[in-house]
Amino acid sequence: MQTGASPKMTLPHVGVLNPLRGSQRVKYWLALPAFVFIIIGIIYPTGYLLYNSMTNWSLTRLDLGQTFIGLDNYVKLLADERFYSSLGITATFTIATTSIQTVLGVSLALLLNRNIRGEGLVRTLLLIPWLVAPFISGFNFRFMMAPNIGVIAQMLDALGLDVITKTSILGSPKTALGALILVHVWNGVPGTMLVVTGGLKTIPEEIYLAARVDGADRLQLLRYITLPLVRYAILISAFLTTLFIFKAFEMIFIMTGGGPGDSTEVLAVYQYWVGIRTLNIGYGSSIAVVQLLVAFIVSIVYARLMFNEAE
Amino acid sequence: MKRTIILLLLILLLALPAQAQDVTISIGSETGVHADALIANAERCAMEVGVAYEAHQLPPGEWINSILPTEAAVRSGLYDIAYIPISKIPQFVAAEYLLPLEDFDIEALDPDDLAFFNLTEYEGKHWLVPWLNEYQGILYRTDLLNDADEQAAFMEEYGYALAAPRSRQQYFDQVAHFHRPDEGFYGNIAYGLRAGWINILHEALHFMHGVDIADNDTLEVNVNTEAGRAVLADMEMLYGMADPASFTAGWVEGNANFTAGRDYSLVTWNSVLLYGNDPETSAVAGNIGFQLLPLPDDEIEEPKGFLSQWGPALSSTSENPDKAFEMLVCLTNTESGVLGVTETTLGNSPARISVLQDERAQARFPWLGDIAAGIQGLNIISTPSIPEWGSMVRGDVLPRNLSIFISGESTVEETAATIEAEILQILRDGGYIEE
Amino acid sequence: MDRNTSRANYLLTYAIWLFLLVVFLFPIYWLIVSSFKTEGQQFAIPPIWFPAPATLENYINLFSDAKVINSLKNSLLIAGITLVAVAALGIPAAYSMARFRVGGSFMMLVIFTARLLPPVAYIIPLFAIARGFNLYDKGGTLVALYTFFSLPLAIWMLVGFISTIPDEIEDAAMIDGASRLGVIWHVVLPLIRPGLASVTIFMLLSSWNEFALAVTLTARHARTLPVTMYTFVTNQNIAWGELSAAGVLSATPIVIAGLLVQKHLVMGLVAGSGK
Incomplete structure (x- = not known):
């Protein structure tokens, strides 16, 4: 990710003022405000979250106050079936969305990278789903997918697939998660396409020319030149997608509320349900802490991959 | 000299309205049909009572599920009057966030005219003035x-x-x-x-x-x-x-x-x-x-x-509870009730019997008369008045398990057993029943 | 790229494009036509594909609602000032990290972490602070918070862009007597302009559409557009027309911004993601 040369400079000292000596300190001053801002912003809520997660604080029972109860919430969490089910759903949701979105995003980027007239316009139009507020899209899809009154249901019906509409797309545990995955892919694929297109544009034309002279066909070009060269861009977009999807909440909450049953209750929804809906701040915070930990581990894994890639 | 006069005039100008309305009553509510009908009377009532008012209307789910509970925890004095449902009374009373209406001249509310006012009673006192009665x-x-x-x-x-x-x-x-x-x-x-x-x-x-x-x-x-x-x-x-x-x-x-x-x-x-x-x-x-x-x-x-009842309640963090009560009386009187039905875009389902029977109100919604007649013999059922019932049982246990049930993932017996077990657990955790 | 692409091949390509556009843009189309339907037409069966005559009622209602206008103004101001604040804090920091590796990879990880915090973590403490210090219902509070939440990603992207500028260019400027800030302003910024475009879009996306913080920390004066839009939702069954109109209204500025910088957007991420 960082490719800049190391800051060792071997420049002659010029002028009365020494710009280099100044820069030794100035470099810290430049970074300080942002760093302080970020660190305070992380430490304060994280500390508060950790503390809350070790208390019994419930806004339903404010009369009981806030008592320190050590790791009790975590002990309870480890025995909580709903938590494991939620963890599993989150994993399925995150992995499925990220992989479909990445494959689709890369395909779109490749498809729209052939220097054909109109390509830029198509790419731009495809960006729109990414730019609309997620909660608007959530309602839009919820209404579109509704049986009878929803336009998607009516179209499927017209195609003779009334099996689907009769059971209701978001109303059946069999199809709800799949529908949510597709909607999130729809929303996020333009971002992936954009990052990968960026990567594709860095590949010098000469490499392809040389390879063609050597008799490589299209598939070989893709397999041995294009994909390896955009691997880093793909990795970055997959990383951002994973983080984003892992904490995705709004569209899920609007479209299914975590239902039917528990079938779409990802961690973010479970945490909302406990921490905000039932106002059990203590227990909700412990779920949040675990969620944070999982996300942190995932990002360390990605960071390793990316550092390896960058070296 | 000229500047001084202008300055003085300016100060006077600023001071005049400030003097006239040095008390501001802040009303917190959701947005929505019936809260809108209540707030529609706020300006007139503020004038009558001689206060300024400020209305904070928030998205419905957020208002009652997270913002007001948070304010009750923080007690920053954000609202003088808070618009809440009866199911949340135990929760906010437990938090000592509400003032009982008995602390004021409760007769000014004409309590006999309020249908099912008895439901707002908790621990022997009344906590909100019914504004919307939904059956x-x-x-x-x-x-x-x-x-x-x-x-x-x-x-x-x-x-x-x-x-x-x-x-x-x-x-x-x-x-x-x-x-x-x-x-x-x-x-x-x-x-x-x-x-x-x-x-x-x-x-x-x-x-x-x-x-x-x-x-x-x-x-x-x-x-x-x-x-x-x-x-x-x-x-x-x-x-x-x-x-x-x-x-x-x-x-x-x-x-x-x-x-x-x-x-x-x-x-x-x-x-x-x-x-x-x-x-x-x-x-x-x-x-x-x-x-x-x-x-x-x-x-x-x-x-x-079964009845859903919403109405304004007084916050214990109010700095001017007497003015707030006066405001409350005006906001929920018959005149306000009728205007809430007739003068708003969608109207209201009023709690006052005199409003249900009012000709102007019935001219807009003829079914108000049926309700006025129908509720005479009605025995309203109540859910347990404990704080956990509103937020945890109705907020989580029931919707979740019923959703599992209607999607065909669990049987009648399983669902019944699970719901019962989860409710009993909540009751035990809350210390209402023995282990 | 492919010189031998035949006419048939072109046709196939265009057919595929058309298919993609239809699939991806149909929901957007539906959102837009919904905003031009009367409430009675919203959930009609069979669906009304194109309302004729289209009604402007939803938009008229929106624009005659003082709350909508006020929150639109707030959203524009808050997003704009956030952008400036992120730039003022983020560019020097990113420069320092890219050029001198200040903070190292540790700081990079910390920055990632900042993106992972769940809302339940900060809503109550923030509400308490905002009320305690008289910061409730103030636009500035949201600006500060959005800056905090946007800063990590901005810095991360900017570090990538700045790393691609050869040291020699700056060194030359330094020799000419420019200060560090001068170098950033006169040399670095113009060179990463495409990168700035994509950072801008990412920043706008996160502050313009944010809901959870805005609903907790504002009441009347500083309310943003997403919160106002949300109030159309749960109370009556006829709000989808206005809500979709508000959705179109809120998406328009950001779509226009996206279209304006579209070329830079792709170029910008080249620098950011390329090795």
Whole structure:
């Protein structure tokens, strides 16, 4: 990710003022405000979250106050079936969305990278789903997918697939998660396409020319030149997608509320349900802490991959 | 010199209005039909009381589920008056966030004129002034009910005349009679989204069986009992004769399907009438009947019904509680109640009997008279008044398990057992019952 | 790229494009037509594909609602000032990290972490602070918070862009007597302009559409557009027309911004993601 040369400079000292000596300190001053801002912003809520997660604080029972109860919430969490089910759903949701979105995003980027007239316009139009507020899209899809009154249901019906509409797309545990995955892919694929297109544009034309002279066909070009060269861009977009999807909440909450049953209750929804809906701040915070930990581990894994890639 | 005079004048100008209205009453509420109707009176009342006012209207779910509880925890004095439902009274009283109306001149509220004012009583005191009374009942299609062919066919099949559903059995017969999925018309639509709406049918069916979900005094839970399981079996039956839209329907979809004319009936709150009869938005305007929840088949002694009541309450963090109370009196008096019905876009389902009977109000909503008559003998059922019931049982345990149930993932027995176990756990954790 | 692409091949390509556009843009189309339907037409069966005559009622209602106008103004101001604040804090920091590796990879990880915090973590403490220090219902509070939440990603992207500038260019400027800030302003910024475009879009996306913080920390004066839009939702069954109109209204500025910088957007991420 960082490719800049190391800051060792071997420049002659010029002028009365020494710009280099100044820069030794100035470099810290430049970074300080942002760093302080970020660190305070992380430490304060994280500390508060950790503390809350070790208390019994419930806004339903404010009369009981806030008592320190050590790791009790975590002990309870480890025995909580709903938590494991939620963890599993989150994993399925995150992995499925990220992989479909990445494959689709890369395909779109490749498809729209052939220097054909109109390509830029198509790419731009495809960006729109990414730019609309997620909660608007959530309602839009919820209404579109509704049986009878929803336009998607009516179209499927017209195609003779009334099996689907009769059971209701978001109303059946069999199809709800799949529908949510597709909607999130729809929303996020333009971002992936954009990052990968960026990567594709860095590949010098000469490499392809040389390879063609050597008799490589299209598939070989893709397999041995294009994909390896955009691997880093793909990795970055997959990383951002994973983080984003892992904490995705709004569209899920609007479209299914975590239902039917528990079938779409990802961690973010479970945490909302406990921490905000039932106002059990203590227990909700412990779920949040675990969620944070999982996300942190995932990002360390990605960071390793990316550092390896960058070296 | 000139500058000084101008400065003085400016100060005077600024000071004048400040002097006239040095008290500001802040009202916190959700946005929505009935809160809008309440706030519509705020300006007039502020003038009458001689205060300034500030209205904070927040999105409904957030207001009652997270913002007001947070304010009650922080106690920053954000609101003088908070608009809340009765189900949340125990929670906010436990937090010592509300002032009892008994601290003020409660007679100024004309309490005898407030329908079901007794429900706002908790620990021996009253905590809010009823503004909206919403009754659970059945919305049904009168045009179909009165259709001669349908009447004949119904008589032939069931052996009695088709009329407004006065018992659980009559209602179920009608749902079955009008359920014609091949024609794209359904016996009923229900709310099925995993959210609070899903509780409506479950609660209503308890009352149609003449039982409480849980006893307010003994906290005995009536879910995994014969009646409780019968309720779930009924639910299964109704969802079996329901519009497929039911399985994902929230408030919006449920009402939209019904008012689009796709379903014979809908068990819901009477506030749907506020727009269900509006010809601009409803295909069945003028053809909707409303029946307060019917009795169970076996005659029981006390007819029961279910009521949602919302109203303004006084915050204990208010710096001017007396002015706030005066404001409260004005906001909820008969005049304000009538204006809330007549002068707002969608109106209100008023709590004051004098408003229900008011001619101007009835001119807009003729069904107000039916309600005024219907509630006379009504025995309102109550859910346990403990803080956990509103947020944890109705907010989480019921919607989640009912959602699992109607999606066919669990049986009647499993659902009943799970709901009971989860409620008992909450009651034990709260220290209400022994381990 | 492919010189031998035949006419048939072109046709196939265009057919595929058309298919993609239809699939991806149909929901957007539906959102837009919904905003031009009367409430009675919203959930009609069969669906109304194109409302004729289209009604402007929803938009008229929106624009005659003082709350909508006020929150639109707030959203524009808050997003704009946030952008400036992120730039003022983020560019020097990113420069320092890219050029001198200040903070190292540790700081990079910390920055990632900042993106992972769940809302339940900060809503109550923030509400308490905002009320305690008289920061409730103030636009500035949201600006500060959005800056905090946007800063990590901004810095991360900017570090990538700045790393691609050869040291020699700056060194030359330094020799000419420019200060560090001068170098950033006169040399670095113009060179990463495409990168700035994509950072801008990412920043706008996160502050313009944010809901959870805005609903907790504002009441009347500083309310943003998403919160106002949300109030159309749960109370009556006829709000989808206005809500979709508000959705179109709120998406328009950001779509226009996206279209304006579209070329840079792709170019910008080249620098950021390329090795």
